[in-house]
Amino acid sequence: MANTHTHTRTHTADIHLVAGATGTVGRQVVRELLERGHRVRALTRDPAGAAFPDAVDVVRGDLTAPATVAPALNGVTGLHLITFSGGYEPLETGPDLVDLADEAGVRRVTVLNGGGPTPLEDAVRGSGLDWTVLMPVEFMANTLEWAESISTESTARAPFADRLSALVHEGDIGAVAAVALTEDGHAGQEYVITGPDVLTVRDKVAAIAAARGREVTLVEQTEEEAAEAMRAWGQDEGSIAWLLDVYKNTPPVGRTVVDTVPRVTGRPARTFTDWAREHADSFRSPTQGDRPV
Numbered sequence: 148m149a150n151t152h153t154h155t156r157t158h159t160a161d162i163h164l165v166a167g168a169t170g171t172v173g174r175q176v177v178r179e180l181l182e183r184g185h186r187v188r189a190l191t192r193d194p195a196g197a198a199f200p201d202a203v204d205v206v207r208g209d210l211t212a213p214a215t216v217a218p219a220l221n222g223v224t225g226l227h228l229i230t231f232s233g234g235y236e237p238l239e240t241g242p243d244l245v246d247l248a249d250e251a252g253v254r255r256v257t258v259l260n261g262g263g264p265t266p267l268e269d270a271v272r273g274s275g276l277d278w279t280v281l282m283p284v285e286f287m288a289n290t291l292e293w294a295e296s297i298s299t300e301s302t303a304r305a306p307f308a309d310r311l312s313a314l315v316h317e318g319d320i321g322a323v324a325a326v327a328l329t330e331d332g333h334a335g336q337e338y339v340i341t342g343p344d345v346l347t348v349r350d351k352v353a354a355i356a357a358a359r360g361r362e363v364t365l366v367e368q369t370e371e372e373a374a375e376a377m378r379a380w381g382q383d384e385g386s387i388a389w390l391l392d393v394y395k396n397t398p399p400v401g402r403t404v405v406d407t408v409p410r411v412t413g414r415p416a417r418t419f420t421d422w423a424r425e426h427a428d429s430f431r432s433p434t435q436g437d438r439p440v
Contacts, residue, residue: 175321220251225328241270277334
């Protein structure tokens with residue numbers, strides 16, 4: 148595995164294109180690249196609604212239509228890709244995107260793994276580009292699904308309250324991606340990315356309660372209650388079945404801490420307590436403000 152202390156940074160004139168830039172992870176990749184002094188181009192289907200800092204070159208493009216991405220690749224040396232479209236359908240355009248990246252002179256590619264093999268990831272792995280696959284476990288940001296019920300009712304609803312998760316701060320996923328895009332030594336690596344702790348659902352609720360300064364009641368749902376809630380959020384039946392299985396039978400990779408974040412970035416992985424403090428206002432009622440109760 149690579150040692151970040153011996154890496155060589157690319158020149159800051161290099162441009163890095165981030166696809167899925169307005170997503171939970173994409174925004175963090177953009178942020179980390181900017182903080183490291185690199186030029187960033189953000190690819191989005193809706194530039195007007197992207198809301199990035201002025202330093203970011205925001206361009207229109209759609210991974211499902213590679214011809215729209217080609218102009219955005221001009222001058223790009225690092226490319227961050229996602230494997231699903233906006234409708235959560237696996238992207239089938241991987242070979243075309245890889246060809247365009249190769250023709251444009253892209254050197255490094257990071258791919259955000261979507262939970263299993265996909266055509267785009269397969270195409271990147273089979274290319275001659277220096278690729279790195281990012282394999283994060285559960286996102287801390289997923290906890291925002293409780294924001295409404297906690298802020299309005301001081302209640303969180305979830306199945307399998309004692310399930311274990313080594314959930315990861317989305318900022319740390321972005322940080323690993325930024326290093327892999329801008330430093331040598333990460334080609335051909337598959338990086339499982341976790342947080343520093345293994346937590347239960349009860350642990351997460353307690354951390355949110357502490358961060359917002361008010362108690363939160365955890366209501367443990369049955370599987371059917373959880374499925375019904377997911378349907379109300381617009382999840383399809385296949386995704387619901389997959390999520391419930393992962394929650395009920397979390398594989399070892401999802402509940403085992405690995406040292407990827409400190410090893411690759413040189414700094415500790417952020418804790419869920421950190422995340423909860425950063426997002427405390429999302430879980431407070433409009434009348435609570437920031438005063439502990």
